[in-house]
Every structure is written in C-alpha cells, then in structure tokens.
Amino acid sequence: MPKPKAIIIGAGIAGIASAIRLAIKGYQVDVFEANSKAGGKLGEIKMNGFRFDAGPSLFTMPQYVDKLFKLAGKNPEDYFKYTKLNEICRYFYEDGLRLNATADIDKFARDIEEKTHSTAAEVKRYLKKSETIYEVTHRVFLERSLHKLKSYLHWDTLKSIFRFGQIDAFRTQAKANESFFKDGRIAQLFNRYATYNGSDPYQAPATLNVIPHFEYYFGAFIPKDGMYGIVSALVKLAEELGIRFHYSKKVEEILYTDAGKPKIKGVKVNDKTYNADIVISNLDIWFTYKNLLKGIAEPKKLLTQERSSSALIFYWGMDSNYSELGLHNIFFTEDYQKEFNAIWKDKTVSSDPTVYINISSKHIRTDAPAHAENWFVMINVPANTGQNWDQLIKEAKVNIIKKISRILNRNIEKDILCEQILDPRSIESKTGSYQGALYGNSSNNQFSAFLRHSNFSSKVKNLYFCGGSVHPGGGIPLALLSAKIIDDDIRSVVQ
Numbered sequence: 001m002p003k004p005k006a007i008i009i010g011a012g013i014a015g016i017a018s019a020i021r022l023a024i025k026g027y028q029v030d031v032f033e034a035n036s037k038a039g040g041k042l043g044e045i046k047m048n049g050f051r052f053d054a055g056p057s058l059f060t061m062p063q064y065v066d067k068l069f070k071l072a073g074k075n076p077e078d079y080f081k082y083t084k085l086n087e088i089c090r091y092f093y094e095d096g097l098r099l100n101a102t103a104d105i106d107k108f109a110r111d112i113e114e115k116t117h118s119t120a121a122e123v124k125r126y127l128k129k130s131e132t133i134y135e136v137t138h139r140v141f142l143e144r145s146l147h148k149l150k151s152y153l154h155w156d157t158l159k160s161i162f163r164f165g166q167i168d169a170f171r172t173q174a175k176a177n178e179s180f181f182k183d184g185r186i187a188q189l190f191n192r193y194a195t196y197n198g199s200d201p202y203q204a205p206a207t208l209n210v211i212p213h214f215e216y217y218f219g220a221f222i223p224k225d226g227m228y229g230i231v232s233a234l235v236k237l238a239e240e241l242g243i244r245f246h247y248s249k250k251v252e253e254i255l256y257t258d259a260g261k262p263k264i265k266g267v268k269v270n271d272k273t274y275n276a277d278i279v280i281s282n283l284d285i286w287f288t289y290k291n292l293l294k295g296i297a298e299p300k301k302l303l304t305q306e307r308s309s310s311a312l313i314f315y316w317g318m319d320s321n322y323s324e325l326g327l328h329n330i331f332f333t334e335d336y337q338k339e340f341n342a343i344w345k346d347k348t349v350s351s352d353p354t355v356y357i358n359i360s361s362k363h364i365r366t367d368a369p370a371h372a373e374n375w376f377v378m379i380n381v382p383a384n385t386g387q388n389w390d391q392l393i394k395e396a397k398v399n400i401i402k403k404i405s406r407i408l409n410r411n412i413e414k415d416i417l418c419e420q421i422l423d424p425r426s427i428e429s430k431t432g433s434y435q436g437a438l439y440g441n442s443s444n445n446q447f448s449a450f451l452r453h454s455n456f457s458s459k460v461k462n463l464y465f466c467g468g469s470v471h472p473g474g475g476i477p478l479a480l481l482s483a484k485i486i487d488d489d490i491r492s493v494v495q
Helices: 013-025 063-071 105-115 120-142 155-162 173-180 184-197 206-218 228-240 285-292 336-344 389-408 424-431 476-489
Strands: 005-009 028-032 044-047 050-053 082-084 087-092 098-102 220-223 244-246 251-256 264-269 272-275 278-281 310-318 328-331 355-358 373-381 416-422 463-465
Touching (some): 005 013, 005 264, 013 063, 013 278, 013 476, 044 416, 050 310, 063 476, 120 184, 120 206, 173 184, 173 206, 184 206, 228 244, 251 285, 264 278, 310 389, 310 424, 336 373, 373 389, 416 424
Parallel strands (some): 005 028, 028 244, 278 463
Antiparallel strands (some): 044 050, 082 220, 251 264, 264 272, 310 373, 310 416, 328 355, 355 373
C-alpha cells in the first residue's frame, strides 16, 4: 500500500515540526519553501566575519524541540545541544538602576528588594500567580485546539474552566502589574512580556503574565550553535526521515476537489501540480487565504483584526567588547505607556524606544571576530501600514545610539563596523508575514486566544494551518505546539 502524501507550505519552525511528525506517522512528506533555505523568521545573517541570528533570540521550553527527536526514536543530544542560562537578562534604566534577572529567583528577588522600593515577597507572589495562570491554561489553551468539541471533553479542561477566574483575563497586564509592585520600574519590567507576542500591556489581558513562568520556572537557554542551530538540527532529522525540501519553490495555489465538500488535492508550484492527501500551510494565514485559496470564502472578520507589532532590527558588528552587557539586555524608556501609544495609537516609532540588545558572541565566540561583538539591536514598532520607513529608520537609529551611549556613558557609534537592517517591509517580503507583523493578530483583548484562526480548515477537508499566525500563537514554543495540535488531529491513514 503506497504511503499517504503530505505537503507542507513553508519551512518555518512549525512547518519543519509538522513535516517531522507526519513522516513519523508514515506519510511521504514534501516541504516547499519560497526562500533558498529553511527557517522562516528563524534565519541567520553573516557579514564581515560576524554571524547573527536574524529573528528570535530567546530560547525557552527546549523540551518541545527535544520531543521531535524522541518521537523519531533519536537521542536529541546527538543532533542538538543547548545550555541553561544562569543570567536571563540585564535591565538598564535611565535613572541609573541596573538589575540582573538570574535563574536563581531568590537572588533576583533580593536584588530587586535591595535596589528598588519593591520587595522580594512581591516578586515571589507575582511569579506564583504566573505559575497558576500556566497551570490553568497550558493544556486547554496552548496544547489543544480551541475549535473542536473533543478538546472540551477532558476532565482537566473542565477543571480549567472552573478556574477561569484565576487567569486574570478581565484587567490589563499593566493594571495587574501595578497592583503587584510598589515600584513602577518593576511593573515595567514585567509589562515588557506583552511584547513576546507583539501586544500592548496597556490593552492586553493580564493572562499574558503567564509568560514569565516560561523563563523563571522552566528556564532560558542558548543553543550551542546559536538559534539557527535549532533549524539546522531539525532539518537534518527531517532529511534522515526521508522528508524532501524544495527550496526557492513558491507555492502558487492550494488545490482541492470541486464536488461535494471540498477536499485537498495538492498544490501548484511553477504551474506544476503536486498531489497530496494532506496540505499544511505554515504561511501567514492572511496570505494563505488571499493568495493560495482561490474560490474559498475568507474569514473577513479574522483577517481584518488588528495585527501584532513588528520590529526594527539593526545588526551591528561592533569593534569592541562591552563587559557591562550580557547575552540579553534591555534599555528601558522612561515612559512606557507613551512608547506603546506611539506604536498602537499613532502607528509610529517612539522617540524614546525601549531597546533590546542580544549579543550571542558573549557565549558563542565564533559569532564575532576576536575583541569584537555581534549586536542584534531591536525596538518594537507598528506593523507596516504605509509609514515612511526610511525616515523612521533614520530617526530611530539616532535615538537608539544616543540612548545606549547615554546609559553606558560611552560613545557606541564609533564602534559600529558594519550594519544590516530589517524592518516591517523586509520582514513581510522575506518571511511572508502580512504587514511585517511578527505574531499574526495582536492579543490586545481578553478573548484573543479564542480569536486566532484554528489549526484546521472547516471548509476544505485535510487542510491544516500551523505557525505563529494561528492557534496557539507566535514564538518558537507555541509554533511547535501548533504542529503538535495538528499531529493529534490527523489519523495515520487519510480517510
């Protein structure tokens, strides 16, 4: 009996994970990727002896990656190695406050108590609440489809529904954090976690306070070969499983039968038809409907919802070492609400943005020449709706350099040897994310978890969707969980 055939559109992290899971199930799998290499947002850049991870720079929940190797009967360590970080992030404030968030929660809480008006008890109470939100939500909202009745026919689901009030969905994240911490600077520190899924803490529900639990309980990690090492390891596993990758092959259309309820037939690439029993789209759901699903009514309300924020990233090769900086660094704005108002209300870039700097060469020396560092410098910006990005980028660069130089009391501009830039326009063109939004739709209301597109099509049988623009959301862990949700739904033999 021939193997059933599956086609994956897009070799982002969720697409690769879906391919691996289907190959293990017994499918013949082909992956079509419009770019010349795999990874999607999880790419890499090399220039002048420097290497940069192009997209996500924080690695949490490595067990979701390990699981893919274990499902295939492999030892994860034979493919992929990573180290748990003792220090999670360094925080810098304009008033001179500096905090080091460490994996040792007691130490971090003491540091906050010694340097601010908040107490260690406040920090621990807050992280306990984060744990509670995780316990209530992870099986129901993160690991299962919200769009199938069977997901609600579990005892743990019913228990979670009864505990719904504990997820703090009816006040904003900022309001909740103000109630937890006497010192506004610590509330600001935890408000920043809204940006992990491209949202605004002054609008998004306090349910997002689940995110710190991933870092402080499960830990933050760094892959031995950088973030792109995740992609390289998974592609190697996929190829060993017989999965075929077709690079620089852009899918033009998803094909389906016309008789009765539409059912998947395959895809069209360069006017050639490739038949399949199952198709999984890892492309942004907006482009999937607008460009690939011809003749299928699009979910207009969902596709017109507010998009998540985007990013402006400067990749700088720096001709110096900065001992005061670590792997992850945040330089906070003085007025966080003003910054988010600029992004969400004015659709522009704040004149005083919060700046994130990732320096992987702190741990991976080969990522930069000797006595140099690779700086990934990012600020949050609105999705692209036609702004004058050339002007905004020019102004932002000046403001970023001034801010970092002021706080470090050091002229950083003279150390910049080389530069590449990624902005919302190039994020869309390179990764297929509509308007350059990093996480699909925003999570700026309490029902956002229920408003993301499902992982399956209700209109075309055997059509599925994975990745950051659909349930359960953006970021590496959730993208990998989208592949798991599809895997749980697909039978080993197509019916």
